[in-house]
Amino acid sequence: MKSNKTVYFLYSLLLCLVLTSCGIDTMGINKSPENVYIKPVSKDSILLVDRFSQKLVSYNSKNYTVEKKMNIVNYMIYEFSPQACYMTAGHSIDLGFEIITINPVVQTVYSMKPNEGIFPVAFYGDDYYFIKTQYDENGIETDRVLVKFDKDSNKLIEFSNAHGLISYGTIIDNKLYYTVYDESKNNYILYSLVRDDFNSIPKLEKENLESGEIYSQGGVLYLTNKNSIFSDKREFKKASQNYFIGENYLIQYQIQKEGNLYAVLINTDTGETVFTAENIVDFNISDEEITFYCDGSIKKYSLADR
Amino acid sequence: MKFSKQIITMLLVVFCMTLFITTPVNAASQSKTKNLPDGSKEYGKLTSNAWRTSGDGEKSGNTLQWDYQVSAVYEGDKTVERIRTTWQGSASLRYSASISLGISDSGVSADASSDWQTVKTVSKYWENDNGAKTSSWRSNMYVTPAKDYRKGTISIANTALVKLSCDARTFEITASV
DSSP: OHHHHHHHHHHHHHHHHHHHHHTOOOOSTTSOHHHHSOOOSSTTEEEEEETTTTEEEEEETTTTEEEEEOOOTTEEEEESOTTOSOEEEEETTTEEEEEEEESSSEEEEEEOOTTEEEEEEEEETTEEEEEEEEEOTTSOEEEEEEEEEETTTTEEEEEEEEESOEEEEEEETTEEEEEEEETTTTEEEEEEEETTOTTOOOEEEEEEESOOOOEEETTEEEEEOSSEEEOSSOEEEOOSEEEEETTTEEEEEEEOTTSOEEEEEEETTTOOEEEEEESEEEEEEOSSEEEEEETTEEEEEEOTTO | OHHHHHHHHHHHHHHHHHHHHHSOOOEEEEEEEEEESSTTOTTEEEEEEEEEEOTTOEEETTEEEEEEEEEEEEESSSOEEEEEEEEEEEEEEOTTOEEEOSSTTOOEEOOSOSSOEEEEOOOEEEEEOSSOSEEEEEEEEEEESGGGBOTTOOEEEEEEEEEETTOSOEEEEEEEO
């Protein structure tokens, strides 16, 4: 009788262990991208990128609400700007990085190896440049190199002489400018290279930059410090996120005094704020207008006749 | 002399007990920490803190109010490019009742239905990009009218996010209370 009880107890224990193991949360690395990337919730929904929180969202364009958000912690979207075809996505701990596009749902364009990451740097027309990173078994970064994504061959081509902590970049004609973080001095170095010469020797342009973000507009290079974005002729206050659009617009994501997130459209010719959108989620740009998708509204700024 | 020492000790004990009894334990909090980038803590650690007064709020007229505080804290020797705290409140409401985070543009209403609905506020943000290692916010959230709030459903979720200069990834951790 006693041995029966023991056998019953052991079976119960085994059953509990099996059931418990079935319920283990597989968040992150074991989730396939199909489970990670959300889809539009309804026929009135579109897939957007909440550029501030770096998450995909399903946005209802009839009632102007975020219905669903990609909710896996540390699974982030890294974007160029709304005008780009591509962005990258990956888990900050478990990795699984890839280049993706939204059309109208997420499609994987290129998958990295399990120990690699990929992050946007700059694009020009159909040419897209990224940094490719490598990590050791503890998730510590061991290498970083500038690459171009070759769409035709579906390959990443490395710039053999562009290594180091490459952080930000921008393109003016055939030159790719990029900044490298110097951890020992806690500042940035600006280099340039010929963007389609993969053996190009980077040219040192400037040292001891306070901040790494760089931009360009109308062939003019903009550098940054902690507070400003500046060229030889113009200066703008730096915001949390900054997007130079076309020849004379700058869109900034600004946190206001009371914690509200605004998108502010600035005419870079005059420095004037010409449009503001509260509780911004995402925006896109066509030849005719800029559409701001906000939590609570959709606002449009016409580019016609301007 | 010995007698007076005993009296002083007794008075101190009584004073401490009085403090313990009269100080209400009326706060709920959660603190969640993430080693960066993983168990090795090579980059340090990131903590998300969420705190609010507990229970079903302090009644003021037709509203229920809760004080809250949220923060993001980075501990480590790497340079912080930006650190951000993002918070959102929620409660179960009905009959067009509303919830607000106590700051402008954060109020959201339930629909007119008699069914209980989980209503979430718009997300709010605070960020430091000047090398600081913390970012925090304190205010009070409220629900109105009090009669259309379902007891025990108030919550606030806070996500701490950090971007370090030495790494291209952003890291985050969420606490909720």
